[in-house]
Amino acid sequence: MKKSKVLFGILAIVAVISLVAGCGSSDKTKDQPPAANQEQAAGHQGHSASMPKEDPMPMMKDLDKSLQDVVKQTKAGQTMDAQKSAAQLVSTVEKIVPHMMDANLKDNLRKAAGDIKNTVNSGKMDLITIEGKVKTMQEIMKSTTSHLQTMQH
Numbered sequence: 001m002k003k004s005k006v007l008f009g010i011l012a013i014v015a016v017i018s019l020v021a022g023c024g025s026s027d028k029t030k031d032q033p034p035a036a037n038q039e040q041a042a043g044h045q046g047h048s049a050s051m052p053k054e055d056p057m058p059m060m061k062d063l064d065k066s067l068q069d070v071v072k073q074t075k076a077g078q079t080m081d082a083q084k085s086a087a088q089l090v091s092t093v094e095k096i097v098p099h100m101m102d103a104n105l106k107d108n109l110r111k112a113a114g115d116i117k118n119t120v121n122s123g124k125m126d127l128i129t130i131e132g133k134v135k136t137m138q139e140i141m142k143s144t145t146s147h148l149q150t151m152q153h
């Protein structure tokens with residue numbers, strides 16, 4: 001009588017343990033990933049979850065400043081400074097691009113900045129050439145700003 005009760009108890013415990021272990025492991029893998037995705041999407045409406053959580057608008061101002069610097073420094077014949085500003089221009093573009101959802105616009109913005117950088121680095125920077133490329137860049141920046149304004153940050 002006493003012996004069979006103990007045996008039943010052990011069997012019951014083993015059954016419960018294996019049930020819990022089985023359920024527990026499958027629940028974990030099912031529940032976690034969607035929760036993480038949801039958190040990332042919040043606060044970045046209209047944007048894909050892969051975008052950085054920063055506001056690209058201040059970066060557009062940085063971009064404009066670098067562009068003005070390139071023109072100023074080219075006019076003053078400060079080649080080294082103009083090259084630094086052009087490098088800054090390209091790196092700011094790379095920070096803005098992940099926030100853009102228009103592939104053509106991304107491409108144009110990258111090309112315009114790269115074009116300015118290459119011209120400044122070639123050492124053959126005359127003001128008329130630079131100013132022409134800066135004008136192109138400014139047009140693309142206008143489109144970029146209005147494109148970014150269609151999204152919430």
Ligand SMILES: [Cu+2]
Pocket residue numbers: 044047051052054056098099153
């Ligand atoms: Cu964004």
